[in-house]
Amino acid sequence: MIELRRASLIRNGRILLHPVSLCLGPGLVTAVTGPNGAGKTTLLRVMAGLWRPSEGEVLLDGKIPGAADRAQIGLVLQESMLYGGLTVRENLRFFGRLYRVPDLGGRIAALAEEFAFERRLDDPVARLSKGYTQRVALARAFLPAPRLLLLDEPFDGLDPGMHELVTEGLTRRVQNGATAVVVTHDLDFAGRADVRVAVNRGRVNASFSALGAGSANERRPTQGPGHA
Template structure:
């Protein structure tokens, strides 16, 4: 379980986030609505252990979150974190290696097919459309079967087929006990969440 206890973040003495308390339970979907510039990216980074809070604690499985815990998380921020000069398969192989997964072509190709990019394995990512990059970024998030998914606008740029693919991937991970925390501004996406929150003026409140 991922827990935030009184988490706050400041940059140059300017408060960005204040006194945030959250608990993510296995098999649950959580939705956060937040405007741009509200600190949502910083919040997701702290939840994943990528950024340290100024105050408070981020706990994973009962203890302080550490670098070694990052393999438990799948993180999608506004930037897809893909390498444009690498092919789709090379991008996934790179991240699979970071997570300690076997470097089998079959694994990478399987995930490309799952997100509807099976025919683009050798294509350089810089030539991809926004929707294709989003699909590949989602494959990057899911390939290691994370326990927690932290996703900023995961449906952004996806067509109807892409949205259906992502919904199916959600269902698979939730059925396996994963937690999903998504940031969105769309009401139809918020409805899939068991718990809803808003982030305004640095504070997270339940809806």
């Protein structure tokens, strides 16, 4: 699904991301862990195509993604990516039209039910609590039924019940063939993930719970299970 080929990011002469090769196939949950400022979010943004890698490339389904392929990516950042002045429904309608989501009304209703915010649909986003905002942010990312989910701290601000709900939603989508990359501090979630990626000061080390230990630093490109 997504493949990084010796992708690196250098800014102002600083190496923010050392060359990393990684291939993640469908049906896999990848947990990205590491200390603050290690480059987890950087890795996610490079994967999303928001930052062009200084060297190497990021491939989606084996090719460099064009405009139309961007709808395959569901992105959640630490910021909500929503307009505070619009209501939840207006936000979702706006992004749904932008992402050309068919049957938008039904889709919004279904997501609102799944993440339990039907009753807040007509409230301005600025007035939502952190937990609600986070769920709407997830719903926004899931609108076009993306096949690659890039989630930065998706459990942030969620109570245990909601945490469960979001994990379930994520698992269901992965079982249906999506690829999920989740940046998280939640070690419990990371323990259950198929692939664990540890990032430390811009260096990426991956290990696969399915295949035993392996390493994906700059010298040894990894053969991910999706690749095999």
